[in-house]
Amino acid sequence: MNAFDHWALGAAVFLPAVAAGLLLLVPRAQETAQKAVALVFTVATTGVGVYLLTQFDYGNSRKLQFVVNNRWIDVINSRYHVGVDGISLPLLLLSMVITVMCVVYSWNHWPEPHNPKAFLILMLVLETGMNGTFLAQDLILFFVFFELVLLPMYFMIGVWGGPNRQYAAIKFFLFTLFGSALMILSFLALYFKGGQTFDMVALQHSAQTIAHSTQLLIFAGLFMGFAIKVPMFPFHTWLPDAHTEAPTVGSVFLAAILLKLGTYGFVRIAIPILPQAAHSWAPYIGVLAVIGIIYGALGCLAQRDMKRLIAFSSVAHMGFVMLGIATLSPIGINAAVFGMVAHGLITGMLFFIAGSVQERFGTRELSRLGGMLVQTPRMGWILGFCAMASLGLPGLAGFWGEFPAILSSYQPAAGLSLALFRTFMVVAAVGTVFAAGYLLWMLQRAAFGVPKAEFADAHIHDVHVPEYIAWTPLLVLILVLGLYPNLIFHMTDGAVHQALRAIGT
C-alpha cells in the first residue's frame, strides 16, 4: 500500500468540497474561471476513481480496500471509517462520471436564474455527499453524507426548477427527511442494542444477538429511510414532482445517483447487519417492488409530459432493482447493483435529452413534439438508443439489470416462498412488456412522423458540442456494459456473497 492509497478515498470524497470552497473565492463575474475550477476538480476526482479501478484487488472484491479508520467523535464511539468494496466501487465511479458530465452539459446553458457559481458549488457539494455515502463504513458518517445530499438538491430544485419548484422542493426535502428520521432512530437502536458501536463491519457480527422482534422493528426504520429514497410504492409521490420540476442537471443527479443511495443502503446496511429481519421482510419488499413495476409503467402510460414520463419510469425500473434485492440471492443482488448502474446511465441520459428537448422546443408535451428524426436526427437517434436501452434490449446495459432480477426471483434465498417469488417473476416479466410499450410510445410520438406545424419552420439546432462531450461517455458505457456485463459483475460478485454471508446461500 503506497502513500497515496491512504489518501485516495479522502481525495475521492473531499476534492469536490475543496473545489466548492475555492469557488467561493472566485468573483461572481468570472464564469469561465468558475467552470474551469469545477471541471478540473471533478475530472481530478474521477481520476482518483480511475486510480482506484486500476489498483483495486478484484480477486478480493469482498474485502474493504483502501480502508481508513481514524478517530472521529469519541464520545459516541463514532469513527471516520471509509473503505471501498465491489459494491461501492461501480456506484462511486458512476457518481464521479455523472458529475463531470453534468458540469460539461451545463457549460453553455444554465437554467434560470443563471448564477453558475452557486449552481456549481451545489453540484460539488452534492458530489462530496454522494461519494461519501458510497464509501462510509460508519453509520453516523453515512448519515452525515446521506443528509448532506439533501441540501444542494433542495436548492437546485427550489431555485433553478420549473414553475412548481417550491412545492416540489419542500416535498422532496420533507419526505426524505421523514425517512431519515426513522432511519437515524434505527441507527441509534443498533448502537445501543448492538454493542455500542456505529461501525458497519463490526455490527455485522455484534447485531446478531439482538432479539428477532427488535430486529424487525429496526429493519422497519431502515426500510422507511431507504424505501423513500428509492422510491418504492407507495412512498414514490415526491419523485415525479421533484424530477419534473428540477433543472435538467438536477433530474440527472436525482435519477442517476440519489435514488441509488436508497437501494445501496439496503445492500450495504440493512441486509448485512440484519439478515434475519431482511429475510422476514423480504416477501413484503418483493410485493411492493412488483407493484412498483406495474404501477410505474401504468403511470408512464398516463403521462403527457416527456420528462414526467421518464420520471415515472424510474419507479418501475427501481422496482426491478428492489425485486432483485428482495430475493436475497446472489444473482438478485448482483442484478440489483448492475441495475443501479444501468439505470443511472440510461435514465440520466433520458433526462439529459428531455432537458435538451425542452430547451429547443420550449415544451415537453408529447402531443406537440414529433419528427425529431427529421428535424434533429442525431438527437432522435440518441433518444431511440436510450429508449431501447431503457426497455431492456439485450446487448445494452438495461438488460443486465432487468433480466437477472427476473431470473433470480425463480430461486430466492432458502426459506422464502417459491410460489410467491415465482408469481413476482411472472408479474415482473409482464412489466417488461409494459416498459417496451411506454418507451416505444414515447419514442414514436417524440421522434417519428413529421414535425408539428408550430415547429415546422423553426430552426432547431441538433446536438451541440458540449452535449456530445457529455453524452458520448454515457452512451459508450451503455453499449460496453451491455456487451460485456462482466465488467460490473466481476467487481460485485464477491462483495455480494459477502453481504449475503449470513443468509446462507
Add this chain to the structure above:
Amino acid sequence: MSALIHAATMVVAGVYLIARLYGVFYRGFSIAHGGANLVSVIGAVTLVIAAVLAFVQDDIKKVLAYSTVSQLGYMVMALGVGAWTAGIFHLFTHAFFKALLFLGAGSVSHAVHSFDMKKDMGGLRKHMPVTFWTFIIGSVALAGIPPLAGFWSKDEILLGASRNGYPVMVAMGFIGAFMTAAYMTRCCYLTFFGHYRGHGQPHESPPAITVPLGILAVFSVLAGLLNAPGISLFRKWTTTDVVERAHVPEHAFAVGPAALSVLVALIGIGVAYAYWFRDEGRPRVVERSSVGRGAYRFAVRKYYLDDVYTGGIVGSVKGPIAAGMYWFDQHVIDATVDGVATVSRAVAGFVYDVIDQKIVDGLVNATGATAEGGGGLLRIIQTGRVQQYAAILFGAVVIFAAALVLAT
C-alpha cells in the same frame, strides 16, 4: 426485403427454439403417445385459420404473410406430432420458396407500384415472364406438387402424424394442403392472369431482381430432394443428440400418403381454378348470400382478433386503466401526503395561536413576568413552513421511538 428476411428466417426462430429444446417438449407433452397435445393443436389450428385469412387478402404480400403463418403452423404441428426431422425440413424448404415468392411480389410491385392485386395487377404473365414463371414455381413448390421442395417436407409431416397416432392432425394437414394449393392459385390468378387493371405499361424487372428469382427457383425445385428416399442427406446432417436422446421415431417414405396429399393439392388447385378462372366477372358466392358475406367479413376482419388485442387489451391498459391508476396516484396517495402536510400546518397553527399565545403566553402575562423575550423567541422559531412541517416529523419520531422502546 424485410418481408423476405422475416418470412424465411426470423419468424422461424420460435420453431427452431422448440426443435432445439425438443427433449423438454417431447417428454413434457407426451408427444410419443399420440392423440393430441398442446403443441400439435396450436400448430394445426394456426395452420388452418391462417390459411383462411390468406384467401381474403387483396394485398399480395399479405397473402404471402398469412401463408407464412400457416406454414409455421405446419412446422409446429410437425414438432407436436413427433415428426422432428420433417418439421425442420419444412422450415428449410419453406425458406427457399417463400423467399422466392416474396421477391416475386417485390418484382411485381416494382413494375406496378402497388401491392394491391385487385386494383393494380392482373394479366402480368405476358409483361413479366421471368417473374411469372418463377412465381409459379414458388407457388407449386408451396402447394406441395412433386418433385418440388414443398412436397417432400409436407409429405413427411403428414406421414409422421399418421404413423405416430395423430389422425386429427393428419386430417388438418390435408385440409391445410388443400387450402394452400387453392389460395396460391387465387393469388397467381389475380396477379398474372385475366386482364391488366393497373395504370401505365408494366415491364419485366432488371436482372438485379430476376437473377435472384432464378437462383431461388432452382433451389425451390431441388431443395426437397435432399431428403428424398435413397438420399436422406438432410436427416443425416441434422440428427443431433437432442433427437437421439429423446428417441424420436423416423419413418421411411410411403407412396400411399404421398399420392393422397398430391391428389388433395391438385383438387385444391382445381377448385380454385373453377372458382376464379372461369366465369370471370360473375358475382361470387361470398357476394350472393348473406352467410357468405358475413363469413367473408369475419375473415377480412381477421376474426376480430386485432380488435380484441389493440382495442380491448392495449386500449384499456393505455386508456382507462392507466388513467384510473394515475388518478389514484394523484388523488389518493399523493393527496394523503399533502393531507399530512395540511394537517401538520393546522396543528402547528393551533399550537401557536391557542396553546402558545393564549395559554402559555397568557400564563406568562398573568404572572406578570417578563413575557416579551420568551414570546419573541418562539415567534422566530415558528413562522416558516419548514418548521411547521417539522413538528409532525418530530411527532412521528416520538411515536416510533416509543414503539421501539415498548417492544424491546
